[in-house]
Amino acid sequence: MLAHTARRLGSKAAIILGEQTITYAELAGTSNKVANALLQAGLRKGDRVGLLLNNSLELVSLFLGTIKAGGIAVGLDTRYRLDELDSVLGSCRPRFLTAESPTLEYILPALARFPYVEQIISLDPGYRGRGLIYEDVIRASSAAEPGVALSEDDIATITYTSGPSTHPHGAMFSHRCLSAEAACSAAGFAQTERDIVMLYALPLHHMFGQTTVLLTCLYQGSTIVMVPGTGISINTLMESIEKHRGTILLGVPYIFALAIKMAKREGIKHDLSSLRFCGSGGAPLPVETILEFKRHFGMALGDLWGLTEAVSQVTCQPPDGSGKIGSCGIVLPGWQVKIVDGAGNELAVNQPGEILVKGHFTRGYYNDPEATAKVITDGWLHTGDLGRIDEDGYVYITGRKKRMIILKGQNIYPDDVETVIKTHPKVADVRVTGLPDELRGEIVKAVIYLKPGEECEEAEIRRFCYERMADYKTPKIMVFEKSA
Secondary structure, three states: OHHHHHHHHOOOEEEEEOOEEEEHHHHHHHHHHHHHHHHHOOOOOOOEEEEEOOOOHHHHHHHHHHHHOOOEEEEOOOOOOHHHHHHHHHHHOOOEEEEOOOHHHHHHHHHHHOOOOOEEEEOOHHHOOOOEEHHHHHHHOOOOOOOOOOOOOOEEEEEEEOOOOOOOEEEEEEHHHHHHHHHHHHHHHOOOOOOEEEEOOOOOOOHHHHHHHHHHHHHHOOEEEEOOOOOOOHHHHHHHHHHHOOOEEEEOHHHHHHHHHHHHHHOOOOOOOOOOEEEEOOOOOOHHHHHHHHHHHOOOOEEEEEEHHHOEEEEEOOOOOOOOEOEOOEEOOOOEEEEEOOOOOEOOOOOOEEEEEEOOOOOEEOOOHHHHHHHEEOOEEEEEEEEEEOOOOEEEEEEEOOOOEEEOOEEEOHHHHHHHHOOOOOEEEEEEEEEEEOOOEEEEEEEEEEOOOOOOOHHHHHHHHHHHOOHHHOOOEEEEEEOO
């Protein structure tokens, strides 16, 4: 995919990040250097390479280089704590792990927990002598094509879904899956090489950022603008759209809700006339957000729907704004969708049931055939989402079968949070649920049942959670009860 685009559009900007720009030819060369360095370091076809990094040009090169070398790129959330990493890494057992500060500060002292990791690749020169340094690897390696024989059916990536502390499920994707999804996303957005696509607050370890943005742009030859920073600043986003004349903005509903909030408070101070398509995915998009966005920004906001196991997107609103508000659009090319009842019988138009999809979805969960068999039956993927399809082919999401909370587009599994809180010595039991929130979609609530005679403050549980799981999973609301 990249090699073809680099031959066609070598001098064109592939990615812009702040003051840095890398062309398609340069990206091809740098990713080749990564591939050759990994091969020289002993990478074998099918070896997993953990990518514990925030969005950066280096992450893109490492991701692409791993795949070119015949390895399997495993994106990891940098917010994971050690116990979560232990669970996920123990599932995929990567021989190579890439990381940066401050993550390295707690990874390196704990390497004994990860005996299968044979080599650390650091982005920080300050860790020289404690593993490979990215800039040293790039400087010493060849930019020639690595020449590894790859099949379209070889596994290229693993993306983790479900709760990392309970039952991590690594969804596997082949080269064929990824290229097919890039093609269908490009068709859904009517995306071309002339588009400037904004990558903001979508981590590349998540399929939305990795496939719908990165791989779709590489496939079409579009330019990606990575908005700098790891925090949320709508003003910075608007400045970047104006500066680079962005044409496509994809994000989670939270980002668009914040944009509306800023517009109400300050008005619109930037020229956003270059935007031709805005799409929201990763969480339910309230109709009110669509209407408010249109009212303040004068453009349609399209709802997208998909899931990790389906390589990100399955449906999309037409980019011309002609779709039905309240739906998540029509089915993208390459996918089939049906609605079934509890017995698996297909339902008629407008009848609600579970949504099943067929197409270029995951090859299954890594080393977990039992979990795979539960979600893939007779060539159909069970999504766990409930919905209906109307007479015009528009898909509507009506609920979820699986127990899950979506906070700012981030999936949180109550079992995962409960498992951690239950290990607190004062806790007898806990029940975690999601509460509706106008801005964030849902927030996490925990009802905590204390052991007889115990007293506990919210701050104590909060500290306990922060030390053991990603901070966004910590309950926003805690209610303490005495156990019976």
